[in-house]
Amino acid sequence: MIVHKFTDLVRKPTNPAMWGLWGSLAGFGFGLTIGVDVVFKAMDRLAPGSPWWLQHVLLCGAGWALQVFFTHSIEQGHAARRRALRWGLVFLAGQALITALYVPAYLRGDVAAMLRHDFVHAPLAVLMNVVYVAYIGVVLVTVARMAWTWAEVADRAWLRRGLRLIAIGSAVSALLPLHKIGYMSAVYLGRQPPWSEFKWSFYPAAIGVALATAGSLVPKWGPRWDSVRQWWLHYRSYRRLAPLWAALVEAFPEVQLEEPYRPGRDGHRLDDLRYFVYRRVIEIWDARRALRPYTSRAHRDAAIAAAKAEGLTDAEITAVAEAVTVAEGLRARASGHGRRDDDHAPKMPGGSDLAAEVAWLERVAVAFARAEAR
Known part of the structure; x- marks a missing residue:
């Protein structure tokens, strides 16, 4: 997807919406890559403590870039820039707070305790994670709302379908922050839920990402499917x-x-x-x-x-x-x-x-x- 959309970016380098879309894909893709065990450990050896922080900065940046994409797609000129800047300030404030919590949490060992799901002994890391997932939740809700609103006025059928898939995928993914915050809060208060936090956080994320990715591909590939289908209908009529x-x-x-x-x-x-x-x-x-x-x-x-x-x-x-x-x-x-x-x-x-x-x-x-x- 990163390579695929980069070709569109090269064709329209002055379009801020294209930069937003490509930036969201790049941030999300590289953020997930850091989470791969081999990559995570290699980065941690080179710069101890950096992988978790950089991964979450990239994922939050992907969310802001996606907001930029939708903002510049829906609005024009000064209004679009003003809204994108406002979301950018929220992103910077969130990253500043995450960083301010991460440094002492890492030095105290809270991050290691949080990764072991020992939330009771990781108050700073838990608070830091709450800030992170809350920001992601806000992004997902705004993206879902903007995508669904834009779908109502889109004049192309496949664009409408793609936007609705993105909206549904974002709404499903928004269940992840809700579950994660609820789970960590329950454990911190001494009530351990009887299920795996990672497993039940993974499902909405996986389903949401799959739907949103499909939605981003549908506007381009849907018309091609229509062409194939129309060719077959013509050929069938020709034979009949x-x-x-x-x-x-x-x-x-x-x-x-x-x-x-x-x-x-x-x-x-x-x-x-x-x-x-x-x-x-x-x-x-x-x-x-x-x-x-x-x-x-x-x-x-x-x-x-x-x-x-x-x-x-x-x-x-x-x-x-x-x-x-x-x-x-x-x-x-x-x-x-x-x-x-x-x-x-x-x-x-x-x-x-x-x-x-x-x-x-x-x-x-x-x-x-x-x-x-x-």
Whole structure:
């Protein structure tokens, strides 16, 4: 994620919102890295007492950077800078207090006692941890509120979904500070809860981070998923229209201006396949127009009456009537029997746009397969 978002930062280096987003990812990623046992011990040998302090400064900094991202995304100019500065002062005050508590806590051995969960003998370390998780809780609540508020006015569907995931993830993660403060307070007051503090603090953090990370990826990858899905829907429609199209083009080959779509050879982009679906619809209607002198109004009316007797819907009735009209017209053309002008079947309705047109012709193609089999 750090590398992925850094490319966006390079493209927009003057955008403070991008700096905030990348800074939050970098602070969170490097802060978690310090928590890895091997890294933690190596840093502690080089600079005793530094890993815990630096890790929490980075994690708090990640929270402030995330506030900066949302602030500059929602507001503009002086108002955004003023709010980001206000949150920055809260961050600095929190880090100053954490540092002021950490130095004597480390020298007294409170930090070591806290890491052993001996909270009774680590009052300064417990207070320091309370300040830390309280700050994180404030950040998570403000981020959840801003993300959800922004989602309400976002004009892109995947952006709305991503922001809501971030809001939900932040709200779930906010359970961690509540649990941690409650747990340490209970132990300090002599009431040891019967569960592991780390395990039950880990769950909301893991779930919240997973949701928030997914939410940050969704706005970019969601539209790509839509493109893949739309390509598949176009391809499915293209295949479903094939029987009706093949029968009409066989009777009137002059309507076909180019070869059918060949997967893997004629492009894989959505626009490529949309073009071929569009061409197929045009060729179907061109052939249908050429078939009209062979169609029968009587056959169409009989098909409508039979469809009504079966209790079909209006959309299904028109599709069945068109399918029977085409099937009987192709048989009449093959036998050389044309119709009088007053006996031609009237033009059938289609859709008002390509999607509606394709959906209607798909129903016609299904009914045509049954009518042709009779």
